[in-house]
Amino acid sequence: MPAAKLPFHVPIPSSSIIVTRPILDKAKARKLKCNYELLMTQRYTSTLNILRVGSGNFGGAVVFPGGKLEEQSDYKLASKYVDGNIDSQTALKICSLRETFEETGLDLLQGLKNDSTNATGSGSVDIGTHKDAQYNNKKGIFSINDLSLFAHWITPTHIPKRFDTYFYMLNLPQELELDSSNQEDQNMHNLIHHQIYKSNDSYKLQSNEVVKLFWSTPGQYLDDFHSNKENKIILYPPQYYMLNAIAQFATFQELKKYVDTHSHLVEPITPALLKQKPPPSSDGNRDAEAKKKQQKQQVLLFNGDYQYPGHTSQSPIIESSTPNAPSKSTSADNAAQPLHRIYLNAGMHKLRLVENMGKIPQRLHSPHAQQSVHALACSSSTPISKL
16 A cells, blocks of 8 residues: 655755854954854855755855755764764764865864764775865864754745754854863864864855855844845845844854753744735725735744644645734734744845744844844843953
8 A cells, every 4th residue: 555645745854054253353343243253155046036056955045054964974974973873963963064064165073072982093084075084083172062953944844845954053162272282182273273264265165056155243144135235145034033043142152152051942943834815806906916015025934923833734824814914013913912923025035033922032132133022132241342
């Protein structure tokens, strides 16, 4: 008897990494009101729209480096760093590091501490394009446990190609407590430091995947997205949402503290699309204009929003007869309702996050995220003037 056909496509296991590096210029950090930058890449596309050319995904968009889990390669590579049975989270963390190397040439695996007894001698791992990765470094500058889970996104069920993506965060410190007598340890630190602070155009980008690499603050990425200038970037809802969350933190120290203490609370996010029903027929011209406006604006709902499906077996597309998208101010009718959504206008070119449930960390007020009911309190323990 043939297996029953599922009503949706099974998501592909994948992972991405959010790498932060400190801004060494303190004057620059004070000016930007942020003391760290994030690594992001722009995907390849040959057109002006967001359709991806070739077999890849997210064409033209600016995303965190990452990709799908290669089970055989990533589990084998993980065994070079960790003893015993390799769990899925460890393999996904290794996947994010491997994909970062393949897409950008930034080889963070070289700085990974090796706690495995499997790593003896000076052999290298021949895993995909990561052919020269030395795995005998017992003293790296960070361990696999330093990659903290930041977010977990699952593509909506109505989209044909779906991903089950774990986003890990790695905060690279400005200074390391090194044993000055250990030259190998010092050399490793210098190697990683050189890699993350070299000029962007000197990275070895994967030509069929990535066309550009950025190191910028979360606020700069959001400004470039909202800009009407030529340097405007494309952000997909997951990246837009996460950048808004990260932008609440002015220092990487506060960001790291928050992520490390909240990683066990991360819940999967599966967005649901809210589609507006056509307005009742009246005047033909006005109907056409209303339909055109509705086609330009959609609403993406997240866990907890009062219009989000009650459980995952429900249809991901919800019909609504009245538009629920407020303009710049939230209507009194919706103000008392839990809101957790992104408004999409003109495709992916205009996004606006509205959230009143405390899902976004309540640390620093971000001008990019509209808080519908309450303003976020400024409670950073590190004043900008001390950056």
